[in-house]
Amino acid sequence: MVKFYRTDDKLIHELDTLQGGTWIQMVNPSVAEGQMVADDLNVDIEDVLAALDEEESSRIELQDGYTLILVDIPSIETRHDKESYTTIPLGIILTDDEIVTVCTEDTPVLQVFLNNRVKEFSTKKKMRFVYQILYRISVLYQNDLRIIDKMRTEIEERVGEDTEEDDLIALHELESTLVYFATSLRANGVVLERLTRYKRLEQYPEDKELLGDVIVENKQAIEMTGIYRDIINGTRELMSTVIDNRLNNVMKSLTIITLIMAIPTVISGIYGMNVSSKWVPLATTAHGFMIIIGVMVVICVLILILLKKKRIL
Known part of the structure; x- marks a missing residue:
């Protein structure tokens, strides 16, 4: 699916055709749709569809005429008939006049922009838009981490007579999720550090301040991940001790x-x-x-x- 959006008078609206200052949102696009966008923007098709590969790592590449940014975002998947968290790539392509986002699913990271819930959002200010996306990604990580900790707390409250092996399995899945989060957040941090030296597109002073906020939020998410991993390790050891006892x-x-x-x-x-x-x-x-x-x-x-x-x- 490919849609075109542009902000006018601080409101976002959908366009029928590609115009200047447009945000091109691609959700699980087909090869034909990817080729169409690649031809219109003179972009390599492999870069357009790079985010569809779940094994792609976070990175930033400066190409001739455009920039590719790949970051990992949190997502929900079903494992063992239960909802679990994982990470998937989100691709951002910057050209002189357009910004393209590519993802395998309609992520809530971008939904807030479509719902006009982000202040000072403009598709014409591409670097600010990128930093706002990255900020929302860090905030989403933190929200999901709090939910994971709440799930751990519910398991911990059952320690004692109601402790079962299923709780140990659930804790192991939560710990695995935190490993994915930690890896993705560190990789995103490398991208953010490279963006501090990015000079290709115009940046306003408030954009640089926003990038600083993004870096702080990303580091906070990394710290939260480490803390919750340590707590889960302690809870798992406690449950193992209770079961052994x-x-x-x-x-x-x-x-x-x-x-x-x-x-x-x-x-x-x-x-x-x-x-x-x-x-x-x-x-x-x-x-x-x-x-x-x-x-x-x-x-x-x-x-x-x-x-x-x-x-x-």
């Missing part, structure tokens, strides 16, 4: 039961030996069976009292 308690209970049951088993085994009754204690005594049962019960009770004093029970 629960298993130890079960094994201890089984061991105590086995110890108590061993006493009647040994005594009954001895009395079950095929020997003459005259050699078996209490064999000819009245109520001998009940006496033996009573002795076994007393021994078991004494062992239970001893285990409790030793705080084993």
Whole structure:
């Protein structure tokens, strides 16, 4: 899908044809659509469709007549029938008169511009537009990181009787997501550092201030990612300890039961030996069976009292 937008009188509206100062939004474009835009702007088709490759890394390339900027943005995907976070490339192409954005999905990073929710937004001020996009990307990372931390908190609140292996798997997925975020944010940081030395297009003083804000927000997102990874590691270790402790308690209970049951088993085994009754204690005594049962019960009770004093029970 390819759409053309331009701001006039601080309001954005859609165009039918390509004009000066236009924002070309491409959402999961076909090869034919990519070729059309590449021919109109005299841009390499591979650069136009670079963002469609999920393995593309963040970078900035200065080409003859245009600039390609690739950054990673957060996205939602379905894994194991659950929504999870990942990162996908967003391509930005700057020419003398136009700006092109290419992404595999209609990201909320760009939706705020289409809804006129960004102050001082103009498709004609291309560098400011780029910095505003990058700022929204950093803010979206931070929002998603807070949601991830909230999911971790919900899992942590179940630590105890309700802790299950599924929670450990969920924590592992959250940790994997943070690894993706950390990698993408660091790569985006390299792009931002290169943009500080970008001189090809006109930049206003307030644009440079905005770029500084973007760099600060990106660094803050990186710090949040590191902090949340450490917290998740601690939560995962706590849950593993709780599960191991629960298993130890079960094994201890089984061991105590086995110890108590061993006493009647040994005594009954001895009395079950095929020997003459005259050699078996209490064999000819009245109520001998009940006496033996009573002795076994007393021994078991004494062992239970001893285990409790030793705080084993």
